[in-house]
Every structure is written in C-alpha cells, then in structure tokens.
Amino acid sequence: MKQxxxxxxxxxxxxxxxxxxxxxxxxxxxxxxxxxxxxxxxYVGGDQVDVFSIAKGYQNPHFVDPKPxxxxxxxxxxxxxxxxxxxxxGWAPQLLQSSRNGKIQKxxxxxxxxxxxxxxxxxxxxxxxxxxxxxxxxxxxxxLDPVRGKQIAQNIYRHLVQINPKNQAEYTKNLKAFDDKxxxxxxxxxxxxxxxxxxxxxxxxxEWVYFEQRFGLKIxxxxxxxxxxxxxxxxxxxxxxEVKSRNIKILINSPYFSSSSPEVVARNTGIQIVPxxxxxxxxxGIKDYFDLFDYNINKLVQALGNNQSTN
Amino acid sequence: MKTQYVLSLLLLxxxxxxxxxxxxxxxxxxxxxxxxxxxxxxxxxxxSKEQPKSPVPVQQPQSVRATSANLNPxxxxxxxxRSLYTSRGDRNWDAYLQxxxxxxxxxxxxxxxxxxxxxxxxxxxxxDAKIExxxxxxxxxxxxxxxxxxxFRQSFGRINTVHRHALPVIDVPVAYEAFLGEALTDQGxxxxxxxxxxxxxxxxxxxxxxxxxENPLFATSDGNVPLKLVHxxxxxxxxxxxxxxxxxxxxxxSNEVQKTSKLGGIDLTYIWKPVRFxxxxxxxxxxxxxxxxxxxxxxxxxxxxxxxxxxxxxxxRRWFVTGMYSYTEDPNIRNIEEQGISxxxxxxxxxxxxxxxxxxxxxxxxxxxxxxSGLFRWIFVIGTHGAHKY
Numbered sequence: 267m268k269q270x271x272x273x274x275x276x277x278x279x280x281x282x283x284x285x286x287x288x289x290x291x292x293x294x295x296x297x298x299x300x301x302x303x304x305x306x307x308x309y310v311g312g313d314q315v316d317v318f319s320i321a322k323g324y325q326n327p328h329f330v331d332p333k334p335x336x337x338x339x340x341x342x343x344x345x346x347x348x349x350x351x352x353x354x355x356g357w358a359p360q361l362l363q364s365s366r367n368g369k370i371q372k373x374x375x376x377x378x379x380x381x382x383x384x385x386x387x388x389x390x391x392x393x394x395x396x397x398x399x400x401x402x403x404x405x406x407x408x409x410l411d412p413v414r415g416k417q418i419a420q421n422i423y424r425h426l427v428q429i430n431p432k433n434q435a436e437y438t439k440n441l442k443a444f445d446d447k448x449x450x451x452x453x454x455x456x457x458x459x460x461x462x463x464x465x466x467x468x469x470x471x472x473e474w475v476y477f478e479q480r481f482g483l484k485i486x487x488x489x490x491x492x493x494x495x496x497x498x499x500x501x502x503x504x505x506x507x508e509v510k511s512r513n514i515k516i517l518i519n520s521p522y523f524s525s526s527s528p529e530v531v532a533r534n535t536g537i538q539i540v541p542x543x544x545x546x547x548x549x550x551g552i553k554d555y556f557d558l559f560d561y562n563i564n565k566l567v568q569a570l571g572n573n574q575s576t577n
Numbered sequence: 578m579k580t581q582y583v584l585s586l587l588l589l590x591x592x593x594x595x596x597x598x599x600x601x602x603x604x605x606x607x608x609x610x611x612x613x614x615x616x617x618x619x620x621x622x623x624x625s626k627e628q629p630k631s632p633v634p635v636q637q638p639q640s641v642r643a644t645s646a647n648l649n650p651x652x653x654x655x656x657x658x659r660s661l662y663t664s665r666g667d668r669n670w671d672a673y674l675q676x677x678x679x680x681x682x683x684x685x686x687x688x689x690x691x692x693x694x695x696x697x698x699x700x701x702x703x704x705d706a707k708i709e710x711x712x713x714x715x716x717x718x719x720x721x722x723x724x725x726x727x728x729f730r731q732s733f734g735r736i737n738t739v740h741r742h743a744l745p746v747i748d749v750p751v752a753y754e755a756f757l758g759e760a761l762t763d764q765g766x767x768x769x770x771x772x773x774x775x776x777x778x779x780x781x782x783x784x785x786x787x788x789x790x791e792n793p794l795f796a797t798s799d800g801n802v803p804l805k806l807v808h809x810x811x812x813x814x815x816x817x818x819x820x821x822x823x824x825x826x827x828x829x830x831s832n833e834v835q836k837t838s839k840l841g842g843i844d845l846t847y848i849w850k851p852v853r854f855x856x857x858x859x860x861x862x863x864x865x866x867x868x869x870x871x872x873x874x875x876x877x878x879x880x881x882x883x884x885x886x887x888x889x890x891x892x893x894r895r896w897f898v899t900g901m902y903s904y905t906e907d908p909n910i911r912n913i914e915e916q917g918i919s920x921x922x923x924x925x926x927x928x929x930x931x932x933x934x935x936x937x938x939x940x941x942x943x944x945x946x947x948x949x950s951g952l953f954r955w956i957f958v959i960g961t962h963g964a965h966k967y
Contacts, residue, residue, distance in 0.1 A: 322817070322852050322853075324852070324853045325852050325853060325855070326855070326856060329855060329856050331850060331855065331967050332966070332967050333812070333814060333820060333967050334778040334780070334810070334812040334822075334967060335777070335778050335812060335814045335820075337771065337778065338771070338778050341721055341771055355961075356928070360966070363690060363714065363716065364723070366715075366716070366717065366718055366721050366722060366723045366771055367717065368687070368688075368716060368717025369717075371687065371716050371717060372684070373687055374687070395927075395929065395959075399927075399928075494927065495927070496894055496895070521853060522853055522854065522855075522856070524854070524857060524894075
C-alpha cells in the first residue's frame with residue numbers, strides 16, 4: 267500500500283516537473299488588461315517579451331468577463347500590467363487571485379500598475395455611488411493621452427528591468443525610440459487638430475478627458491446622465507436642446523456602446539456621430555498604440571472638416 | 578400532470594430560443610433605456626426651459642496617494658428583500674427581509690488573502706446571525722496549487738459556490754435543495770490544482786472537511802469520518818463569444834444515521850456573450866444532475882437522482898429573463914418526487930441593484946399537490962463587492 271502511494275506521488279512530481287520545464291522560455295511573459303498596455307509593452311520589450319492582452323480593443327474595459335481561460339495565461343506570466351485606479355475592479359482582481367502566481371501579485375516586480383506617477387484628472391472630492399460609476403482615484407482613461415503614454419512606457423520599462431536586468435540596454439534603447447516616436451507624432455497630431463481648438467462636442471461616456479485636453483476639444487456633455495448609467499429620455503432631451511442651442515456638430519461614440527441613443531440625437535439635430543476607438547484594436551487597421559491616435563485624429567479631422575466646409 | 582409540465586417546459590424553451598439570435602447581434606441597437614415617444618413628449622415640454630451648462634469641471638492633475646484607509650478590508654452589505662404570493666396555506670401573501678450578507682475581504686499578507694461573510698438570515702424575516710463563510714486562500718503556492726482553509730461553500734457543481742443573491746432565479750432549484758440543502762458549506766481544507774493542460778482550462782479541487790451541521794445527505798460524524806469531496810472543472814473557449822464548461826463532482830461522508838452517503842454530480846454550462854456588446858446581449862444555459870446513494874441501515878440503501886436546467890436570455894442592457902425546470906427524487910425517502918418550473922424576469926438597474934419577479938409552479942408528494950407562487954425580490958448592494966465567478 268505504502269509502495270503504491272510512493273509511486274503515485276513520484277509520478278505526480280515528475281508530471282509537474284515536466285510541465286514546469288516545458289513552460290520555461292527565454293522571453294518575459296506579459297499579460298496586460300488592455301491592448302494599449304500590450305502594445306506599449308511590445309514597444310519597450312521588443313523581441314524579449316511575449317505579450318497577451320485580456321480585453322479586446324472593441325470591448326468595454328469596465329465589463330470584461332473573467333473567463334477561467336485567462337487564469338491559465340496569468341498562471342504562467344512573469345508580469346501583469348494593469349491600468350489601475352479601479353478601472354478593472356470588476357474582473358482583474360478575481361483573475362489575479364485565482365492565478366496562483368506569486369510573481370504577479372501586488373507588491374512584487376511582476377505587478378505593474380501603470381498609473382504610478384500619472385497626473386490624474388477628475389479626482390472626485392466626494393465619493394458616492396449617487397454620482398454613478400465614479401472612480402474614486404480619478405478618471406482612469408489616461409492612456410488616451412500619448413504624453414501620459416510615455417509615463418506608462420516608463421513604468422513598464424522600470425519593471426521589465428527589475429525582472430530581466432540582462433536586457434536593460436535593449437529596453438532602454440526601445441524606450442527612447444518609443445518616446446521619440448511619440449514626440450514626433452504628437453507634433454503632427456496636434457498640427458492636424460490645431461484648426462479645431464475648443465470645438466464643442468458631445469460624447470457617450472466620460473472617457474475622453476485626457477484626449478480632450480491634449481488635443482484641444484471641448485466635451486460639453488455626455489449621453490450618459492452619470493457615468494455607467496444608460497441614457498434616459500430626459501437626458502437625451504437635454505442633449506438635443508444643448509446641441510441645437512450651441513450648434514454642436516460632433517457626437518463621439520465608442521465601439522462598445524449601442525448606437526440607438528446617438529441615433530436619436532442625430533435624427534433630432536443632424537449632429538454627426540463619429541465612432542472613435544478607445545483602445546488599440548477598436549476598429550480594423552488599429553494595430554498598435556500609434557494607430558489608435560492616427561485613426562482617431564484622422565476621423566475627427568475628417569468630420570470637423572466636413573462640417574466646417576458645409577457651414 | 579407530467580405531460581403538462583413537459584409541454585410547459587418545451588414552450589418556455591422555445592420562447593427563449595426564438596428570442597435568441599446571436600448571429601444577428603452585430604449591433605444591439607434599440608437597447609438603451611430610450612423611448613422615442615418619451616423623448617418627443619419631453620422635448621415639447623422643455624422648449625421654453627433654459628439650456629443646461631457643461632457638467633464637467635476641469636481639474637488640475639493629481640496623483641494617487643496611499644492612505645491608511647487603503648489597508649482597510651473591502652466591505653459590502655447585500656440586502657435581499659422579498660415578497661410572495663402562494664396558493665398553499667392560510668396566509669397567501671407575505672413580505673419579508675430574506676437576509677443581509679456582509680463581506681469583508683482583503684489581502685492578509687503577500688502570501689494569502691481572506692474573505693469573511695457574516696450573514697443575517699432566516700425564515701420569513703426572523704433573522705439569525707451566522708458566519709456563512711470565513712476562509713483564507715493562498716496566493717502563491719507552487720505548481721498551480723491553491724489552498725483554502727476555514728469555513729467555505731464546497732466546490733460541488735456550479736451553483737453551490739454562488740451566493741443566492743447572485744443567482745438569476747429567486748428560488749433555488751428543487752433538486753439542489755433536495756441534495757445540498759441551503760448550501761453544502763463545511764469547515765476544513767481544500768486544495769485546488771490548475772492542471773498544466775495546454776489545450777483547455779482544467780482545475781481539480783480536493784477537499785477534506787469535518788462534515789456539515791445541516792445537510793440533507795451529510796452530517797458530522799460521531800467518529801473520525803470526514804467529508805471528502807472532489808471536483809474536476811473543464812472549461813473551453815469555443816469562440817471569443819462562446820464558452821462551455823463541464824464539471825464532475827463527487828462527495829462521500831457520514832450521514833445522520835452514521836452510515837455512508839455518496840453524492841455525484843455533473844454540471845454543464847454554455848455561455849454566449851458577444852465581446853463587443855456584452856453589456857447588452859447574452860445567453861446562458863446551465864444544467865446540473867445529481868445522483869446519490871444513501872445508506873440508511875445495513876444493506877438498505879436509497880438511490881436517488883435529480884436535475885435542473887435553466888436558460889437565461891438578456892433582452893437588453895437591463896432586462897433578463899430566465900426559465901427553469903427542476904425535478905428531483907428525495908434522497909432520504911423512497912418514492913417521493915418533486916418538480917418545479919419557473920420564469921424569472923430581472924431588471925438590473927446597475928451592478929448594485931436588481932429587481933426580479935416571476936411565477937413558479939411546483940408539485941410534490943408524488944406530484945399530487947400543486948402550488949402556484951408569485952415571487953418578487955429586490956437585491957441591493959452597498960460598499961465594495963468583488964466580481965462573481967464566470
């Protein structure tokens with residue numbers, strides 16, 4: 267009897283060892299919550315990282331389903347990268363706790379909250395759910411500002427160096443190339459947007475404040491009466507009146523929101539609905555973090571230009 | 578009577594299936610809480626009113642600062658208020674607080690976290706305090722292992738680990754109640770192993786506990802017989818939008834008469850949720866089968882089985898409808914059967930508040946007694962409550 271126990275335990279131990287060896291790899295395995303963090307990690311880590319994003323670019327980042335298949339990815343990860351500020355509160359903590367992976371738990375080098383050192387906007391002075399789905403630490407959609415994207419890259423770089431110091435030189439070179447490309451592209455993006463400074467627009471959800479401030483738009487209201495609360499008839503009436511009185515021409519929608527409420531406003535006012543991507547992969551052709559801004563800026567410039575020429 | 582049930586069941590499932598058209602759900606328009614007529618009427622009323630101003634004040638950038646409050650556990654309270662009509666008995670209508678569940682949850686240290694659930698619950702508003710669950714869970718055991726120690730809901734099947742407020746039905750299935758009671762909760766240790774399967778998710782859970790205080794099948798042994806339980810969970814992502822889960826469970830322990838009870842279970846869950854519009858449309862089909870062998874005296878065993886199956890269809894962002902059928906034999910008394918069929922309509926105001934209502938038809942005592950019930954519940958949550966499992 268004792269002998270059979272010993273054989274069973276030995277076989278199990280060999281089985282575990284086999285799979286541990288099989289799963290060993292030279293690349294740093296990174297799991298990110300959002301595809302933009304995956305894209306930036308890929309820029310900084312280059313060939314030394316193997317990156318997987320849990321959320322898709324066309325998915326609402328607040329409401330990702332914590333499927334067990336993601337636990338498998340996390341269990342093998344060397345690094346976990348999160349937006350933080352409770353954006354992923356509804357799904358990421360549960361996945362992380364189930365991962366059985368000490369390397370990527372909070373407080374370890376493998377846990378990267380890229381909101382570190384980010385200058386945040388809309389930090390509430392009071393916190394009550396009467397205000398809807400508010401984020402108590404501030405608006406978490408900061409990756410939609412490419413300058414803050416540089417800070418995200420810096421945070422990822424710092425942790426990559428801690429995990430894999432032998433490739434520091436390559437990470438440093440990649441980080442510089444990323445920063446340079448942001449600086450270079452930012453000039454072009456801002457030039458394109460310069461004729462449309464302070465143009466008033468409407469958005470579906472309060473997720474554009476960082477983009478708005480960087481590129482000089484002015485979002486005057488949202489279809490959601492409060493963050494996370496679906497548009498009500500009275501809110502749409504308010505928006506319709508606002509659009510008419512202020513002569514607003516653009517309504518920004520996101521890939522994962524229903525088009526029904528924007529269409530109601532459009533039918534009553536003639537406002538143009540402009541679907542913008544909130545993340546890499548939001549629409550076809552947006553393959554990385556730079557494509558995200560190329561796409562959004564081009565869409566906006568095209569829509570704003572059309573409206574200017576028709577006035 | 579059985580024929581009526583089968584026909585009702587078929588009708589309910591047909592309605593759900595007809596409503597479910599995943600292939601056409603590229604964009605779920607007309608799903609916001611918008612009524613065109615409401616808008617037209619309100620626009621007429623608002624013509625003379627003053628226009629509103631920008632709602633978003635611009636702030637200077639700030640960074641996150643840690644405070645001692647960050648070390649406090651997450652705390653939430655979930656209240657379950659109910660009302661019902663029943664065709665049975667002298668008092669046909671009632672309204673009462675079913676229960677209040679608290680949850681305290683935090684990391685203990687870098688190696689483990691803890692969840693504690695004090696609850697106040699009872700029959701028809703007479704609430705008693707008890708600890709529903711209180712356990713430690715490891716965060717960084719090697720080889721894909723995770724240890725759970727304390728008092729916890731046992732990993733038997735699909736819904737035993739789910740607290741009632743999170744279920745899409747108001748009354749639990751009669752089969753679940755017959756085999757697992759209020760819930761199979763016990764004290765001891767559980768070890769979960771994430772199998773190194775490259776093809777799909779597999780988790781094996783083995784637990785050894787002292788034996789529950791109140792349960793239809795199991796009891797605390799007078800001797801040294803623990804309750805032993807094993808559960809194998811298999812999960813496949815069929816597409817980005819669809820998943821399938823198959824679970825196999827087995828439990829063996831001492832029963833009320835200090836003999837052996839055995840319980841087996843199979844659970845099967847299919848979920849369709851389009852990734853892009855997962856807040857607007859979804860479909861879930863979940864079924865569980867229970868098989869028991871109860872030794873009530875020497876060479877005198879009772880074999881019983883039961884099942885439930887429900888389909889939940891999300892009609893829009895806030896509206897859900899769930900149809901459920903359940904059948905069971907009594908695992909402790911021969912030739913006693915029970916079955917129930919129900920429909921539940923749910924309106925989810927936000928993630929923190931939902932209202933559910935619907936009819937239920939149940940029969941027992943060999944289907945000779947039929948009861949009609951109308952059920953209503955209002956669930957509301959305050960505080961920080963974590964996500965439920967997928």
